Amino acid sequence: MISMICDMIPTEEYKIMLEKLAIPCVDVVVENSEGEILMIKRSNEPAKGQWWLPGGRIFKKETIKDAAIRKIREEVGLELTEVTVVGAYETIFDKGPFGIESGTHSVNVLVKGSIKSFDNMETNGDHSDVKFFRDVEESWHSYLKEAIADARKK
Template identity: 35%
Template sequence: MTQRLELALFKTVVANTPLISIDLVVCNTQGQVLLGQRLNRPAKGDWFVPGGRICKDESMAMAFSRLVSEELGLARTIQDAQFIGPFEHFYSDNFSGVDFSTHYVVLGYRLQVDIDLDSLPQEQHHHYRWFEVSELLASDEVHVHTKWYFMNGNQ
């Protein structure tokens, strides 16, 4: 079981340290990519891949399975995915506002699955849709950090 920090302490952590997270680059059998429009900061309103933070005392494998469950409503293990590399995401805002920045060290994993968009959880994203890679790369509404997963040979 993962524990969440009290709000004031978590703000201090985000303001002073990088966070480690996993992003899920979900592709269907047609090669399209699942994106959701973010409800929360940072990147609020942008189309983004699902994902989330790794918690203290949580292995990467445990975090992967938890995030797939929370973000996609599926049961998968890290062995079901392909590691695509480490990435860094820098944001000028944070989950609580604009008074400090957010820095993520992100582990990207590609997962192939066909999923019904109507079955996806709505806590972090709304308006899910499948994008063609060329479409997401050309869109001003897709966050640049999501585009990085498909640039420089990461496809």
């Protein structure tokens, strides 16, 4: 995701945005037929090395649904359908990309969607792995625990 954003917004300008603004994002909950949640392992800050929901920045004039479809396609190579908004959350991190010491703040719209086939699932260069989890792990960020619980109620 960082490389795509930087292609659209010069890196120095994006760094200033991250230092000054909360960034609108979409995070996507997808379950397989066994009820396991699709997660990606982040390669970049914030949350580098941690399992996280697929998702990312919402672009200007992009709907939440379209952003969710784009992020699933970009991050795991799959086609998302039946997108439903679960709720709005926020995440605040002490670390940010590009060595930002002031951290990052995002407003996260959580959606739940369906995937017809997981046959061609693969991660992009911004993530080191993609995996399904049945249970929420104790070490996960509090946002993930709350968001996944809320999505499973929908």
